[in-house]
Amino acid sequence: MNLNGSIRAMPLKPVSTVSAREKPPILRAAAPDKAPRSLPAAAPTFPFSAIVGQDEMRRALLIAAVDPSVGGVLVFGDRGTGKSTAIRGLAALLPPMAAVVGCPYACDPGRPAEHCHHCREQAVLPAESVPVPVVDLPLGATEDRVVGALDLERALTRGEKAFEPGLLARANRGFLYIDEVNLLEDHLVDLLLDVAASGVNTVEREGLSIRHPARFVLVGSGNPEEGELRPQLLDRFGLAVEVTTPTDLPTRIDVVRRRDAYERDPAAFCAGYAKADRAIRKALTAARARLPGLSVPDATLEAAARLCLALGTDGLRGELTLMRTARALAAYEGAETVDLDHLARIAPSALRHRLRRNPLDESGSTARVARAVEDLLAP
Amino acid sequence: MSPAWADALRVARLAAADPHGCGGVLVRAGAGPVRDLWLDHLAGELGPGRPLRRMPAGIADDRLLGGLDLTATLAAGRPIAQSGLLAEADGGCVVVPMAERLSPGTAARLAAALDAGEIRAERDGLAARAPARIGLILLDEGEGDDARVPEALADRLAFRLDLTGIAWGDTRGDRPEPAPDPAAPDVDPDGAVADLCAVAAELGILSLRAPLLALRVARLLAGGRTLRPKNLREAACLVLAPRAMRLPPSPEEAQAAPPERPEPPAPDESAPSDAGLEPGAESLVEAARAAIPPDLLARLAQAGSAPSSPKAGRVGAVMQAPRSGRPAGTRPGSPRAGRLALLPTLRAAAPWQRLRTGAQGAPRLIEVRSADFRITRFRQRSETTTIFAVDASGSAALERLAEAKGAVELLLAEAYVRRDRVALVAFRGSGAEVVLAPTRALARARRGLSALPGGGGTPLAAGLDAAVDLARAVRRGGGTPVVVVLTDGRANIARSGAPGRAAAGAEALNAAGLLRAADIRSILIDTAARPQEAARRLAEAMGARYVPLPYADAAAMSTAIRSAR
Numbered sequence: 013m014n015l016n017g018s019i020r021a022m023p024l025k026p027v028s029t030v031s032a033r034e035k036p037p038i039l040r041a042a043a044p045d046k047a048p049r050s051l052p053a054a055a056p057t058f059p060f061s062a063i064v065g066q067d068e069m070r071r072a073l074l075i076a077a078v079d080p081s082v083g084g085v086l087v088f089g090d091r092g093t094g095k096s097t098a099i100r101g102l103a104a105l106l107p108p109m110a111a112v113v114g115c116p117y118a119c120d121p122g123r124p125a126e127h128c129h130h131c132r133e134q135a136v137l138p139a140e141s142v143p144v145p146v147v148d149l150p151l152g153a154t155e156d157r158v159v160g161a162l163d164l165e166r167a168l169t170r171g172e173k174a175f176e177p178g179l180l181a182r183a184n185r186g187f188l189y190i191d192e193v194n195l196l197e198d199h200l201v202d203l204l205l206d207v208a209a210s211g212v213n214t215v216e217r218e219g220l221s222i223r224h225p226a227r228f229v230l231v232g233s234g235n236p237e238e239g240e241l242r243p244q245l246l247d248r249f250g251l252a253v254e255v256t257t258p259t260d261l262p263t264r265i266d267v268v269r270r271r272d273a274y275e276r277d278p279a280a281f282c283a284g285y286a287k288a289d290r291a292i293r294k295a296l297t298a299a300r301a302r303l304p305g306l307s308v309p310d311a312t313l314e315a316a317a318r319l320c321l322a323l324g325t326d327g328l329r330g331e332l333t334l335m336r337t338a339r340a341l342a343a344y345e346g347a348e349t350v351d352l353d354h355l356a357r358i359a360p361s362a363l364r365h366r367l368r369r370n371p372l373d374e375s376g377s378t379a380r381v382a383r384a385v386e387d388l389l390a391p
Numbered sequence: 392m393s394p395a396w397a398d399a400l401r402v403a404r405l406a407a408a409d410p411h412g413c414g415g416v417l418v419r420a421g422a423g424p425v426r427d428l429w430l431d432h433l434a435g436e437l438g439p440g441r442p443l444r445r446m447p448a449g450i451a452d453d454r455l456l457g458g459l460d461l462t463a464t465l466a467a468g469r470p471i472a473q474s475g476l477l478a479e480a481d482g483g484c485v486v487v488p489m490a491e492r493l494s495p496g497t498a499a500r501l502a503a504a505l506d507a508g509e510i511r512a513e514r515d516g517l518a519a520r521a522p523a524r525i526g527l528i529l530l531d532e533g534e535g536d537d538a539r540v541p542e543a544l545a546d547r548l549a550f551r552l553d554l555t556g557i558a559w560g561d562t563r564g565d566r567p568e569p570a571p572d573p574a575a576p577d578v579d580p581d582g583a584v585a586d587l588c589a590v591a592a593e594l595g596i597l598s599l600r601a602p603l604l605a606l607r608v609a610r611l612l613a614g615g616r617t618l619r620p621k622n623l624r625e626a627a628c629l630v631l632a633p634r635a636m637r638l639p640p641s642p643e644e645a646q647a648a649p650p651e652r653p654e655p656p657a658p659d660e661s662a663p664s665d666a667g668l669e670p671g672a673e674s675l676v677e678a679a680r681a682a683i684p685p686d687l688l689a690r691l692a693q694a695g696s697a698p699s700s701p702k703a704g705r706v707g708a709v710m711q712a713p714r715s716g717r718p719a720g721t722r723p724g725s726p727r728a729g730r731l732a733l734l735p736t737l738r739a740a741a742p743w744q745r746l747r748t749g750a751q752g753a754p755r756l757i758e759v760r761s762a763d764f765r766i767t768r769f770r771q772r773s774e775t776t777t778i779f780a781v782d783a784s785g786s787a788a789l790e791r792l793a794e795a796k797g798a799v800e801l802l803l804a805e806a807y808v809r810r811d812r813v814a815l816v817a818f819r820g821s822g823a824e825v826v827l828a829p830t831r832a833l834a835r836a837r838r839g840l841s842a843l844p845g846g847g848g849t850p851l852a853a854g855l856d857a858a859v860d861l862a863r864a865v866r867r868g869g870g871t872p873v874v875v876v877l878t879d880g881r882a883n884i885a886r887s888g889a890p891g892r893a894a895a896g897a898e899a900l901n902a903a904g905l906l907r908a909a910d911i912r913s914i915l916i917d918t919a920a921r922p923q924e925a926a927r928r929l930a931e932a933m934g935a936r937y938v939p940l941p942y943a944d945a946a947a948m949s950t951a952i953r954s955a956r
Contacts (some may be wrong), residue, residue, distance in 0.1 A: 090597075150511045151500050152452040155723060157513035164470055164516055164742050169523050179513060191498040217762060235543060257597050264586045268602050272584060275607075292841065 024234035051204050060101030061288035063094055063266045071341070072251040074292070076187075076229045078299045079340040081267075083250030083331060084208070086193070086365065093255040094267075095233040099189050103146035106291045106296050109185065113138040113195035116177045117184045117224055118145065128224045147179050147184030147228075151195060158200060159207075159215050160222070168183050175222050180213045183228040193232030201245055204230070207249050250333045254378065298324050299343040301314075306343050308335055308350045315352055315389055319359060322384045325366040334362045337388050356389045393561035393837035399429055402550045402629060405611055407436035410526025411483050411508055412607050413549040416489070417540060419531045419762065420554035427555060428562055442483035443528075444476055448492065452514065453738075455500060459515040463737045465757070468745035470516060478510045478521035479503075489542045498541035501527060505547050517737065549604040551633035569827065570916060581608065583618050589672040590627050590679055595636030605630040624678040632679040659866040735765035775873055776812040776829045776865045780858040783819040783876035783919065784849040792845045792919075800840065812870070814861055815840065815886070818854030820847035821888040829865060848890060851882035851929075855902035862911045873912045875934070879919035880926030896925065903932035914938060 021370045063070060087095045111118035112131050119131045121139040131137060149158065167173060179188070188204075196204075209212050213226040214333030230248060246252070258264055274281040313335065320331045338354040346371060347354065360381045367377045406416050420426040434443045452458065459473035464471045477485065486503070487493065504523050527548060531540050545551075587602040587609075596602075609618055609626035721735040726892055740763040747758040760765045783792050815827035827839045857874070862872035882895035905911055913935035917926040922939035930937035 092601075106907070149511060150456075150509060151496065151503065152456050153513040154515055155515050157518060161516055167746060176516075192501060195496050195499050257599055259597070261588060264599060264602070265585045267599055268588055268606065269581065269584045271603055272606055280944075301571055 015259070023046070029348040043168065055100055056282045057100045057104045057281050058097045058274055058330060059272075059285035059289050060098065061103050062270055062274070062281070062285045063098055063101065063299045064270065065263055066094060066098065066255055066306045067111060067211070067256050068253045068361060069095070069098055072253045073098060073231070074296065074339040074344055075337050076231070076385075077102065077106060077296055077299075078344050079303060079336055080185075080227070080229045082229075082336045082340060083249060084232070084250040085248035086246070087231070087233040087255060089235070090257045091235075093257055095255060096191055099146070099187070099231055099233070103144070103187065105293050105296075107293050108141045110139045111142045111185075114140050117181050117226075118142060118186075119225070120185065120292060121328055123253075125153055126225050126227070127221075145182055145184070147183040147186065147188050149179055149188060149190045149196075149200075151192060151198050153200070155200065155203065156217075159203065160224075161215075161217060161219075162220055169223030173219065175215070175220055176211075177224070179207065180226040180228070181224055184226050186223075187231050188228045192234050194234040205248060241387070246365050249365065250338060251361040253361050254364075291313065295346075296343060298346070299340070302346070303343040304339065306339055306347075306350065308339055311354060312338065312350050312355055315355055318388050319384055320363070322388060323363060323367055323381065330363055330366045334359060337362045356385045359385050392564040393557065396557050398629070399552055399554060399557070400432055403433040404436050404551055405608060406484070406528075406550060407433055407438075407441075409607075409611055410437075410482070411440070411505075411524035412611070412619045413526055414470065414505055414604065415484060415526035415548045416550040416552055417529045417531060417548050418544050418552045418554060419533075420552075420778060421532055424559055425554050425557050427560065430528070433484065436896040437483055440482070442480050444480040444483065444913065445488065446476055450476065450497070452500075455497070455515075456510055456512040456514065457519050457521065459510070459517065459738055459741065461734070464738075464951075467504075467545065467951055468477040470742040472517050474519075474521060475510060475512070477504045479523050480525045482524055483525045484528050484717065486528045488532075490531050490544075492542055493544070495541065498544045500832040502544050502547060505544075515740065518536055518582035533885060541557075544588075545649055546598050546600055549630050553633075558720045586675050587631070588671040590631055590675045592678050593672075594631055594634065594679060596631065596634050598634075601631060601634055609748070613639065620674070624675055627675045627679040631804070632671055638680065662719045686878045694781045700923055709713075719759065720767055723764065724766040725760070725764055726763070730767045732765045736763050739763040751799040765871060770807070774811055774864075774870055776814060776870045777859050778814045778816060778829075778861050778865070778872055778874045779879075780816045780818065780823075780854050780874060780876045782849060782851070782876075783843060783845045784812065785819075785846045815843075815864075816854060816857045816861060818850050818857070819842055819845065820850070821856040821884060822850055823854040825861060825884060829861070834859065835865060848884040849878070849882050849895070850884035850886070850888070851878060851880070852886045852898035853884070854878075855906055855933075857885070859902070859906050859909055859911065861914055862906075865907065866911075874935075875913070876913065876915045876929075876933070877918050878915070878929075879917060879927065880915075880923045880929050882925075897927060900932045903929050903935075903950050907932065 030126075052166060060070070072087075074087050076082055087098075089095065109118070110121055112121050112127075112134075115128065115131055117128045117130075119127045119137075121137045121360055124132075156178070158179050160176055162173040163172075163176035166176075169326055207226050208228075208230055211227040213222075213224055215222045232249065258267065270281075316331055316334045316338070318333065323330075325331075334355065337358045339350050341352040341358050342354045345354075358380055363381050364377045367380060402416055406413050417428070418426065420429075430443070437443055447685065453473075453475070455475050455477060457478060458475060460471045460473035463473070482901070485501075487672050493501075505527065508522065508524045510519065510521045524662070527544070529540055529544065529548065533539060584606060586603070587605045591602045591605075605626045608630050609622045612622040612625055613619060619711060721732040723739075731942055736759060737757065740759045743760075743763075744757060747760070780790065812829045813827070814825065814829040816823055817826045818824075821849060850937045858874050862874055865872040880899075881892075882893050882899040884890055885894045886898050912934050913934060914928060915930035915935045917923055917937065918940040926939075927937055929935075
């Protein structure tokens with residue numbers, strides 16, 4: 013298999029080095045003997061505000077950033093429509109959050125109820141400002157890295173039983189991004205469903221028994237041609253958006269032009285959009301502050317219920333998501349109250365993946381939602 | 392040396408100059424000396440220090456992405472990582488033979504590496520990030536339209552080469568003289584982007600990666616100097632022309648007969664180009680048009696006739712947790728729940744040996760605990776489930792029902808041998824019910840059948856809905872459903888249970904459309920004494936094969952179903 017007959021050691025350490033935006037490892041021993049081979053200096057990510065079109069996807073991601081409780085975003089669509097780009101761009105502009113210094117789960121000092129066992133025992137919790145984690149779940153990841161496992165290095169060198177948190181721990185209070193979510197292996201999907209539903213990761217392996225908070229926004233992207241998603245997983249996503257390749261020439265030229273400019277000089281390109289990105293960040297912060305005080309009038313609640321009834325969505329989850337997303341949208345736009353217009357605009361994203369399974373196909377379900385919105389919410 | 396071979400060599404040079412930027416080359420050719428010669432040329436262009444690695448078919452994740460090195464870990468007593476093939480090929484190219492047989496999972500991993508230029512692995516207790524700025528050489532050996540290279544992957548590669556028409560003799564001799572470059576002014580970059588996008592639209596290329604890759608190749612051709620029209624033309628020929636989905640209308644045709652011009656598939660897409668291309672774009676289109684392979688349209692027609700969605704059960708969906716079939720990786724689990732995979736189990740146990748065997752030196756035996764057990768996952772072609780939707784109404788005479796029962800029983804006996812399953816949906820009176828959930832149990836099936844009553848109205852839409860629901864459930868469970876509808880097509884009960892021929896008929900057609908949209912294979916057997924127009928129309932709406940069977944008997948029905956499958 014190995015043509016040159018030698019096995020080159022990779023800069024691996026049992027400490028994750030996936031993201032440059034990661035917090036310093038604390039529960040694990042550093043591995044000083046294995047210095048990572050230098051990676052090319054990471055180019056700045058493509059700015060979120062420089063994405064051409066794809067309004068529905070951008071709106072859904074921003075809503076999830078305003079109110080993480082909406083329950084994740086599923087982005088389905090054509091190849092090369094900037095799905096991954098948008099998510100990485102969003103990660104770059106999220107306002108930083110306060111976290112307990114040294115906590116592997118980045119516990120929020122202001123919310124003792126959600127603290128991990130580690131932070132609960134501490135009397136004083138020093139806080140620091142850290143970037144919101146956006147963690148990739150790469151294909152081919154093994155279970156032990158996802159849920160966490162015994163820290164091998166530490167167990168071997170010092171004979172200590174210590175837990176090495178996995179990807180779910182790192183994603184706490186942030187985003188967990190799965191590209192090609194429909195290709196994820198079944199046993200990992202089951203595991204994710206359980207954690208996403210409960211917000212708690214329970215680890216029972218190798219003599220460890222640990223529960224830690226794992227509240228994250230699940231962001232999945234994929235191409236429906238490569239396999240359907242299981243209904244249980246589909247239901248976990250609060251919003252589902254479809255992206256398509258733009259077909260009008262001016263838009264296409266604009267997309268290619270921006271991408272080309274970014275590739276030739278990333279720094280200069282990003283500088284040009286820094287102001288627009290900052291504006292989005294400010295709007296996000298303001299929306300989060302406004303969200304708790306934003307009430308949903310009875311008329312809107314009633315309309316949401318009627319919409320769900322007419323479409324025959326299963327369970328209360330659809331109604332709840334519809335209401336939450338409409339509120340987050342209103343908060344982002346600085347509206348005074350959540351009105352029918354917010355509801356109408358967000359309904360396709362919030363409901364299209366929840367329709368009873370006799371629609372013609374996905375595009376058909378979009379049309380069905382649009383029709384119901386027109387019938388019920390028309391002034 | 393033939394011009395085609397000269398082009399192939401040019402592609403090799405370009406792909407080697409910037410493997411990661413170009414993404415690589417999709418090479419369509421059978422195994423043979425010409426392909427080997429081309430790969431040799433590519434290796435030569437890459438030169439020392441930039442590897443050209445071959446990926447074996449069916450490569451496992453630990454070799455592709457990296458993972459735990461079993462031998463080294465056992466020897467050292469601590470986890471030792473080994474790098475994967477993609478990371479080892481950093482800066483060079485990875486050759487993927489038989490790319491048309493790549494699994495979607497492997498293709499997605501390769502695509503992720505192409506996008507990121509690095510490998511991110513979270514495996515075996517190790518987290519790794521290693522640079523992998525690779526290009527991919529996909530060797531497509533597919534014959535006809537039986538299998539195609541995953542489009543998601545092919546879309547990311549700049550070049551497509553077809554070496555099938557090149558003979559060994561064509562590779563000999565000197566390069567043909569390049570056409571003299573007419574002195575032309577430089578092009579401004581913005582105009583270049585617009586021109587390449589316009590050409591892509593003219594050729595019916597939907598993906599936005601194509602013009603972007605063409606632009607990169609043009610810059611590569613310009614070699615750091617300002618872009619010249621010649622560079623753009625060459626990039627359009629090399630990158631855009633082989634992806635063309637349709638022939639652009641030639642200027643003569645367009646001028647001679649504008650009204651008769653065939654309507655392009657997406658009108659809004661080509662609308663801007665109708666308004667008149669800029670002169671630059673027009674000459675690019677001409678150049679690309681000349682470079683379009685002559686058999687393109689024939690191949691497109693072939694592609695168009697291929698089944699629209701290969702996932703619709705032709706190969707059989709993948710079962711969730713079969714106990715036999717082709718191995719497809721491993722997962723933790725008890726050997727009681729599956730077949731033990733020895734090597735992965737040892738790999739899981741290896742890092743722990745020093746801990747488990749205590750501090751007394753090197754262990755002589757390997758201690759394996761239950762948490763280490765790995766079992767093999769299998770995937771298998773799924774079994775077929777035949778769903779009978781039987782009209783048990785009064786209009787379908789009771790003897791027909793008896794015949795249907797007989798056919799199901801016959802098929803059941805056959806299914807017992809073929810490991811197929813059958814299910815039975817009956818509709819009569821005001822609704823439909825699943826009389827027999829998918830089963831292989833002969834005795835239970837026979838009992839359920841003999842208890843099936845007849846009489847009442849014909850709620851055809853409800854019956855079809857129930858069959859579709861059941862078929863979807865079967866598909867979710869990993870099976871391949873086939874729906875066999877036995878009816879005379881004379882619906883008279885609507886979904887709501889209300890009587891009325893017109894409404895019921897319209898709803899039945901609508902339900903048939905759902906069945907067709909779900910891409911479920913179906914057969915309609917007309918049980919009326921004389922072939923019914925209504926039943927024929929229904930079969931059309933279902934996309935079903937229509938079998939009039941005025942004097943149906945169980946054996947004849949069974950034969951018809953078998954032949955339709």
